[in-house]
Amino acid sequence: MMNTVWFQYASVYCPHHVGHYLGMDTHDTPRVPRNVSLQPGMIITIEPGLYIPHGDKLAPQDYHGIGIRIEDDVLITDEGFEVLTAECPKQATDIEKILTGNIGGNMWAW
Numbered sequence: 001m002m003n004t005v006w007f008q009y010a011s012v013y014c015p016h017h018v019g020h021y022l023g024m025d026t027h028d029t030p031r032v033p034r035n036v037s038l039q040p041g042m043i044i045t046i047e048p049g050l051y052i053p054h055g056d057k058l059a060p061q062d063y064h065g066i067g068i069r070i071e072d073d074v075l076i077t078d079e080g081f082e083v084l085t086a087e088c089p090k091q092a093t094d095i096e097k098i099l100t101g102n103i104g105g106n107m108w109a110w
Contacts, residue, residue, distance in 0.1 A: 047071040
Protein backbone atom coordinates (compact mmCIF):
# COMPACT_ATOMS: atom_id res chain seq x y z
CA MET A 1 0.00 0.00 0.00
CA MET A 2 2.79 2.43 0.91
CA ASN A 3 4.49 2.06 -2.48
CA THR A 4 1.21 2.86 -4.23
CA VAL A 5 0.79 6.06 -2.21
CA TRP A 6 4.35 7.22 -2.97
CA PHE A 7 3.87 6.42 -6.67
CA GLN A 8 0.71 8.54 -6.67
CA TYR A 9 2.57 11.44 -5.05
CA ALA A 10 5.40 11.08 -7.56
CA SER A 11 2.99 11.19 -10.50
CA VAL A 12 1.39 14.38 -9.14
CA TYR A 13 4.58 16.27 -8.27
CA CYS A 14 6.79 14.87 -11.05
CA PRO A 15 4.39 14.07 -13.91
CA HIS A 16 7.12 13.10 -16.38
CA HIS A 17 9.91 10.57 -16.33
CA VAL A 18 13.24 11.68 -14.83
CA GLY A 19 15.05 11.13 -18.11
CA HIS A 20 14.88 9.95 -21.69
CA TYR A 21 17.00 9.29 -24.75
CA LEU A 22 18.04 12.26 -26.89
CA GLY A 23 18.09 12.07 -30.67
CA MET A 24 18.83 14.40 -33.55
CA ASP A 25 15.66 16.37 -32.77
CA THR A 26 15.69 16.14 -28.96
CA HIS A 27 12.50 14.12 -28.54
CA ASP A 28 12.64 11.95 -31.66
CA THR A 29 13.26 8.73 -29.74
CA PRO A 30 9.83 7.67 -28.42
CA ARG A 31 10.07 4.32 -30.17
CA VAL A 32 13.23 3.34 -28.25
CA PRO A 33 11.99 1.15 -25.38
CA ARG A 34 13.05 2.21 -21.91
CA ASN A 35 14.47 -1.26 -21.26
CA VAL A 36 17.20 -0.95 -23.91
CA SER A 37 20.65 -1.08 -22.28
CA LEU A 38 22.69 2.09 -22.59
CA GLN A 39 25.55 1.82 -25.08
CA PRO A 40 28.51 4.08 -25.96
CA GLY A 41 27.43 6.89 -28.24
CA MET A 42 23.91 7.18 -26.80
CA ILE A 43 22.90 10.46 -25.22
CA ILE A 44 20.32 10.67 -22.49
CA THR A 45 18.89 13.51 -20.49
CA ILE A 46 18.48 13.42 -16.74
CA GLU A 47 15.79 15.92 -15.83
CA PRO A 48 14.21 15.56 -12.42
CA GLY A 49 11.43 18.04 -11.89
CA LEU A 50 9.04 19.12 -9.19
CA TYR A 51 5.70 20.75 -9.93
CA ILE A 52 3.24 21.85 -7.25
CA PRO A 53 -0.27 22.16 -8.72
CA HIS A 54 -2.60 25.02 -7.81
CA GLY A 55 -5.00 23.89 -5.12
CA ASP A 56 -2.72 21.12 -3.84
CA LYS A 57 -3.94 20.01 -0.43
CA LEU A 58 -0.56 18.76 0.86
CA ALA A 59 1.88 21.50 -0.16
CA PRO A 60 1.95 24.90 1.56
CA GLN A 61 -0.02 27.56 -0.34
CA ASP A 62 3.17 29.57 -1.03
CA TYR A 63 4.41 26.77 -3.28
CA HIS A 64 1.26 26.31 -5.38
CA GLY A 65 1.86 26.83 -9.09
CA ILE A 66 5.63 26.48 -8.85
CA GLY A 67 7.53 24.18 -11.17
CA ILE A 68 11.23 23.57 -11.56
CA ARG A 69 13.30 21.15 -13.59
CA ILE A 70 17.08 20.89 -13.74
CA GLU A 71 18.39 19.04 -16.77
CA ASP A 72 21.68 17.44 -17.70
CA ASP A 73 22.52 15.82 -21.02
CA VAL A 74 24.80 12.80 -20.66
CA LEU A 75 26.88 11.02 -23.31
CA ILE A 76 27.44 7.31 -22.67
CA THR A 77 31.10 6.46 -23.39
CA ASP A 78 33.20 3.31 -23.42
CA GLU A 79 34.67 4.38 -20.07
CA GLY A 80 31.40 5.46 -18.46
CA PHE A 81 29.79 8.80 -19.19
CA GLU A 82 30.41 12.49 -19.86
CA VAL A 83 28.03 15.18 -18.64
CA LEU A 84 27.72 17.44 -21.69
CA THR A 85 25.97 20.18 -19.75
CA ALA A 86 28.36 20.18 -16.78
CA GLU A 87 29.22 23.86 -17.27
CA CYS A 88 25.59 25.04 -17.41
CA PRO A 89 24.35 26.92 -14.35
CA LYS A 90 22.18 24.88 -12.00
CA GLN A 91 22.44 26.66 -8.68
CA ALA A 92 19.57 29.03 -7.86
CA THR A 93 21.94 31.97 -7.34
CA ASP A 94 23.52 31.48 -10.78
CA ILE A 95 20.16 31.20 -12.52
CA GLU A 96 18.90 34.30 -10.69
CA LYS A 97 21.94 36.23 -11.93
CA ILE A 98 21.09 35.30 -15.51
CA LEU A 99 17.40 36.15 -15.10
CA THR A 100 18.12 39.55 -13.54
CA GLY A 101 20.99 40.44 -15.85
CA ASN A 102 23.45 40.69 -12.95
CA ILE A 103 26.19 38.70 -14.61
CA GLY A 104 28.49 41.42 -15.81
CA GLY A 105 29.64 41.71 -19.41
CA ASN A 106 30.03 37.97 -20.02
CA MET A 107 26.80 35.97 -20.12
CA TRP A 108 28.65 32.86 -19.02
CA ALA A 109 30.55 34.47 -16.15
CA TRP A 110 28.83 32.74 -13.28
